[in-house]
Amino acid sequence: MYIGFSEAETFLRNCKDAVIITHRNPDGDCIGAGFAIKEILKQLGIKSRVICHDDFPKRYDFLTQGGAGEEFEPQAVIAVDVADTKLMGKYQEIYGDKVNLCIDHHISNKNYAEKTLLRVDAAATCEVIYDLAKFMGIKITKHCAECLYTGIATDSGCFKFASTTPHTHEVTAEIMREYSDIEFARINRYMFDVKSVGRVKLESRLNEMIETYLDGKLCIISVTREIMSELGMNDDEFEGFAPLTIQYENAEVGIFIRQRSDDYKCSFRSADKVNVSEICETLGGGGHAKAAGCNISGNLDDIKKQLVEAVRKAIC
Amino acid sequence: MYIGFSEAETFLRNCKDAVIITHRNPDGDCIGAGFAIKEILKQLGIKSRVICHDDFPKRYDFLTQGGAGEEFEPQAVIAVDVADTKLMGKYQEIYGDKVNLCIDHHISNKNYAEKTLLRVDAAATCEVIYDLAKFMGIKITKHCAECLYTGIATDSGCFKFASTTPHTHEVTAEIMREYSDIEFARINRYMFDVKSVGRVKLESRLNEMIETYLDGKLCIISVTREIMSELGMNDDEFEGFAPLTIQYENAEVGIFIRQRSDDYKCSFRSADKVNVSEICETLGGGGHAKAAGCNISGNLDDIKKQLVEAVRKAIC
Numbered sequence: 310m311y312i313g314f315s316e317a318e319t320f321l322r323n324c325k326d327a328v329i330i331t332h333r334n335p336d337g338d339c340i341g342a343g344f345a346i347k348e349i350l351k352q353l354g355i356k357s358r359v360i361c362h363d364d365f366p367k368r369y370d371f372l373t374q375g376g377a378g379e380e381f382e383p384q385a386v387i388a389v390d391v392a393d394t395k396l397m398g399k400y401q402e403i404y405g406d407k408v409n410l411c412i413d414h415h416i417s418n419k420n421y422a423e424k425t426l427l428r429v430d431a432a433a434t435c436e437v438i439y440d441l442a443k444f445m446g447i448k449i450t451k452h453c454a455e456c457l458y459t460g461i462a463t464d465s466g467c468f469k470f471a472s473t474t475p476h477t478h479e480v481t482a483e484i485m486r487e488y489s490d491i492e493f494a495r496i497n498r499y500m501f502d503v504k505s506v507g508r509v510k511l512e513s514r515l516n517e518m519i520e521t522y523l524d525g526k527l528c529i530i531s532v533t534r535e536i537m538s539e540l541g542m543n544d545d546e547f548e549g550f551a552p553l554t555i556q557y558e559n560a561e562v563g564i565f566i567r568q569r570s571d572d573y574k575c576s577f578r579s580a581d582k583v584n585v586s587e588i589c590e591t592l593g594g595g596g597h598a599k600a601a602g603c604n605i606s607g608n609l610d611d612i613k614k615q616l617v618e619a620v621r622k623a624i625c
Numbered sequence: 626m627y628i629g630f631s632e633a634e635t636f637l638r639n640c641k642d643a644v645i646i647t648h649r650n651p652d653g654d655c656i657g658a659g660f661a662i663k664e665i666l667k668q669l670g671i672k673s674r675v676i677c678h679d680d681f682p683k684r685y686d687f688l689t690q691g692g693a694g695e696e697f698e699p700q701a702v703i704a705v706d707v708a709d710t711k712l713m714g715k716y717q718e719i720y721g722d723k724v725n726l727c728i729d730h731h732i733s734n735k736n737y738a739e740k741t742l743l744r745v746d747a748a749a750t751c752e753v754i755y756d757l758a759k760f761m762g763i764k765i766t767k768h769c770a771e772c773l774y775t776g777i778a779t780d781s782g783c784f785k786f787a788s789t790t791p792h793t794h795e796v797t798a799e800i801m802r803e804y805s806d807i808e809f810a811r812i813n814r815y816m817f818d819v820k821s822v823g824r825v826k827l828e829s830r831l832n833e834m835i836e837t838y839l840d841g842k843l844c845i846i847s848v849t850r851e852i853m854s855e856l857g858m859n860d861d862e863f864e865g866f867a868p869l870t871i872q873y874e875n876a877e878v879g880i881f882i883r884q885r886s887d888d889y890k891c892s893f894r895s896a897d898k899v900n901v902s903e904i905c906e907t908l909g910g911g912g913h914a915k916a917a918g919c920n921i922s923g924n925l926d927d928i929k930k931q932l933v934e935a936v937r938k939a940i941c
Contacts, residue, residue, distance in 0.1 A: 468784045469817060471810035478798035482791040494787035495897060501785060504872045513829035556820045581811060
C-alpha cells in the first residue's frame with residue numbers, strides 16, 4: 310500500500326525497534342538513507358540496526374562510523390532505497406515478505422512492502438527522508454545531514470542528472486544552511502573525484518575497451534573476471550564506471566557489464582531521452598529512466614547480442 | 626570603487642549602449658555572464674556587444690547563438706568575470722583603462738574598473754548577475770536563464786566545489802522553477818560529460834603523464850606543443866583537464882601546464898585546504914582559493930622547479 314508522510318510518521322513514532330535494510334551493491338543513497346533513518350529513530354528513542362548483503366565500501370566510513378547497530382530480533386522491518394526484494398541479497402529470504410515500511414524513489418518499486426512511501430519525483434531516497442523528517446518536525450542532527458547530503462549528491466550525480474529538481478536544490482540549500490560546518494566540498498571530492506592510482510589506470514584501460522554498436526548510439530564496456538584479476542581489482546572497486554559508457558556525443562545508451570561469480574551485472578545509462586528502466590524491465594531488471602540495471606547469466610557474447618537487440622528495439 | 630546592486634542598477638539603466646568584455650580562454654561563467662548581461666540590456670532597450678580575445682568554444686554555441694552583436698563605438702564598457710585587465714588579451718590596450726562597470730566574483734579582482742560589483746562569496750559571476758536582475762525587478766528570459774545556469778553550474782563544478790553555497794543552490798532552484806522547460810541535464814551532459822573519442826583518448830594519455838612531487842602532495846601534468854601536435858589537438862580542446870591533477874587521494878595541489886605560443890599556462894587546483902590563489906599571486910597570477918592560474922615564460926624544466934618550490938613553501 311502506498312502511504313504519505315503522515316502515515317510514515319505514525320509508523321516510525323510507534324515502532325519499538327527496527328532493522329533497516331539497504332540494497333546490495335550499496336551506494337551513497339541507500340547507505341545515507343539507512344543511517345539517516347537510524348539517526349532519526351535514535352532521536353525518537355528507538356533502537357535500530359542497518360543491514361546490507363554486502364559490506365559498505367570504505368569510502369562511506371564517515372557515514373557508517375557510528376556502527377550499524379548490534380544484532381537483535383527486530384519487531385519492525387524497514388527497507389530504504391530498495392525497489393525490489395531481490396536486491397536484498399541474502400536478506401531477501403529472511404525479510405523479503407516481512408517489510409513493514411519501504412521508503413524509496415525508484416519508479417520500478419515493486420510495492421512489496423506493507424506500507425510504501427514512494428516519491429518518484431525525488432532525486433534520491435535521502436531527499437524523501439529529508440522531507441519526512443521536516444514533516445515530522447524533527448531537527449536533523451549533523452550526522453544525519455551528512456548522510457542525507459551524501460545520498461542526494463551521489464544519486465543525482467552531484468545535481469547533474471535529470472532527476473535533479475528545484476526541490477532537490479532547495480533541500481540541499483536547507484541542509485547546507487543548517488550545517489555550514491559540514492565540509493560538503495570534501496564529501497564531494499571523496500565521492501566523485503578521488504581515485505587511487507590503480508583506479509585512474511583502470512579508467513584509462515576501460516576507456517580503451519569501449520565498444521560501439523548501432524552506429525555509435527550504444528556503447529558497451531565489459532569487464533570479465535579475467536580482466537579484473539589481471540588488474541588486481543576486486544568487485545568493490547567497480548562502482549561508478551557506468552557513466553564512461555555514455556561519454557561519446559552520439560551515445561544514447563551505455564551498458565557497463567561486470568562479471569560476477571555466477572552472472573553478469575549490466576548497468577545501463579541513458580544519455581538523454583531513452584528510458585533504460587523500460588529496457589531493463591524486458592530483461593528482468595529495473596531502475597530509473599536514466600540509470601537502470603539487470604543481471605544476466607550465460608555466455609558473454611550471447612549476452613551482448615541480447616543487450617544490443619533489446620536496445621535496438623527501444624531506439625531504432 | 627566597489628559598489629552595490631543599487632549603483633549597478635543605476636549604471637545599467639542609464640547606459641546608452643555597451644561593449645561587454647569577457648576574459649581570454651573563455652569559460653561557461655564569463656560567456657554566460659556576458660550574454661546574460663547582453664540579454665538584460667536588450668530588455669532595457671540598450672544595444673550591446675559581447676567581445677572576447679578568443680573565439681567562444683563550439684560547445685557554448687547554445688549560449689552565443691543570438692550573436693555577439695554588431696560592431697559599434699561603445700559609450701559604456703562593462704567587464705564580466707574579468708579579475709584583471711591582463712585577461713582581456715588584445716582588448717586590454719583598447720578598453721583596459723576604460724572599464725566603467727566590472728561584475729565579478731574573483732577575490733583576486735584588481736579593482737581596475739570605475740565601479741566594481743564584486744561578490745566574492747558567489748560561486749560564479751552568473752550568480753551575482755542573477756541576484757542583480759532580481760534586485761532590479763527584471764524577469765529573466767529563458768535564454769538568460771540558460772546563460773546563468775550554465776555559468777553557475779560550470780564555475781561551481783556542478784555544485785561540487787567549496788565555492789558552492791546554500792545561496793548557489795537557492796538561485797539554481799529559482800532558475801529551474803521559473804523555466805522547467807530548459808533541459809538542464811542536457812546542458813550538464815554537454816558541459817561535463819560529453820567527450821570526443823579523441824578527448825577520451827587524450828584524457829587516458831594525460832593520466833599516464835601525471836608526475837608526483839612532494840611525497841605525492843603535488844601532481845603535475847605538462848602538455849607541450851609537441852604532444853599537442855602529436856595528438857592532433859588544438860588549444861581549444863585543452864580546457865577542463867586541470868581537475869585530473871588532483872585525482873589522487875594524497876594530492877593537495879595539482880598543476881596542469883599547457884604550452885602556448887610564447888609561454889606556459891599553469892592552471893592550479895587545490896584539493897582541499899591549500900589556497901592556490903595565494904601561490905599563483907607569488908607567480909604573477911591569481912584566481913580563487915581552489916582554482917587559480919598563472920602564465921610563465923621560459924624553459925619547462927625550470928618552470929616546473931619554480932612551481933614545485935612555490936608549492937613547497939606554501940604547504941610544507
